[in-house]
Amino acid sequence: MTAVLKVDCVGATFGSLRAVRDVTLQAHAGERLIILGTNGAGKSTLFNLIAGDILPTYGSIEWRGQPIQKLSAHERTRLGISRSYQTSRVLHGLSVADNMYLAVQGVHAGRFSWRVPGADHPWRKKADDTLSRIGLRDVGDELASNLSHGEQRQLEIAMALASDPYMLLLDEPAAGLSPSERPGLVALLRGLSRDVTMIMIEHDMDVALQVADRVLVMHEGEIMFEGTPEETAASPLVRSLYLGSSGDVDAA
Template sequence: MSDPAPDLLELRGVSKHFGSFRAVDDVGFTVRAGARHAVIGPNGAGKSTLFGLVSGTLAATTGSLLLDGRDVTRLPVHRRVGLGIAATFQHSSLFLPETVLENVLLAALRRAGAGAGARTGLGGRRRAGTRAAATARARTLLERVGLPTRHDVPAAELSHGERRQLEVAVALATEPRLLLLDEPAAGMSPAETERLTRLIAALPDDVTVLLVEHDLDMVFELADTVTVMHLGNHLTTGTPDEVRASAEVQSAYLGTTEVTS
């Protein structure tokens, strides 16, 4: 039997207080490398706040977050991106006037440090080579997420589902070790959700996924590990079957109704 995968992300007693309101209170759990780990819970459970703490858009009040053993609790978003944390959010962060390809290319060039040539005096030939390699990578990523024929379309003209696919491509262009997805299926049709689920499931094993999601059908089809939050607290973490069978989850999250989706 092979050894279990090491933990990539660890939350230790993480809290976020807004005045006297404790949106997230002393939450701790780990995310294994290569996992498809979902965070669920009813409205007001603290899921989106927790997402902000991991992505860096919110600062923790107490506790710590470790990425592969390194404390990233106080690092800003761009530093976390440099260490391999990428995120997509509920509200689109795409450059809508730009084409699909240009959105991914920009992220790929940033990852490649294309701006360094101008700062260090490197020649145009080297910068051109960097751009060519980044363009090739951007095209490959667009094929992976199911947008191989949409390169020249402005992002503003994409459907909601296609924008989600593009956001995943942009995030992957940063070569993340940990991909954070905030309500990726929000506003999608069943067909779009199914396509996105297949896309996430097909991501390489070296990309760990942590997603916050309300769509339980998507969660239980995709996730190998599920964390349940309730009123800002960590209720339980386990396999989908363990979460379905938990009386504590059924009582606190779904009343007396069993989690069957």
């Protein structure tokens, strides 16, 4: 397996707080890597370091053989790294199709235009194709505010795919979903092309274990466990770190 992402002994410090400590990890081409951990474990900070939203205090990050730890988020997007955020970036006053169009337009930095593009404009076509891929083409004319919570998360994933990334970083895609919406999300994530490597932060153990090839568990800024979904589900360490003393998987 080819390692496309190599994070080597990376740390991020905020004042006296060591939010991420000496983290080393690799992601392989096409892999689904899931990062679990309790609140404040450092998962989002690690994502920000990989995506370029913050720069590491120390350590190196290599993407397809190239050091990227000093590159901006925008430069990393151009190299094929795309991310979603915990807080939705969907504009509720716009239609689903227009949200998607803006995401495609955003990839072509410096070429913003207020002119309404025709249906045959290549960016519009790209937006429509991506919505079809994610199963939202039929609701393209709906205001984004009219979508169910599950469909809004779907739209965020579609928007993150606008740049045709090689690697997708998804920050808690199941957050706020009802139990009945989760199987749809799992099916969507499992159906994404293996041309795209995926790293995902997820609190929901059930969703995480259904999507993951490999699981990392963070605690107090460090990676404390790495294993397959089966090893994760069976691990007493994961139970004590992640699930607390109750050991109740459903409590995740």
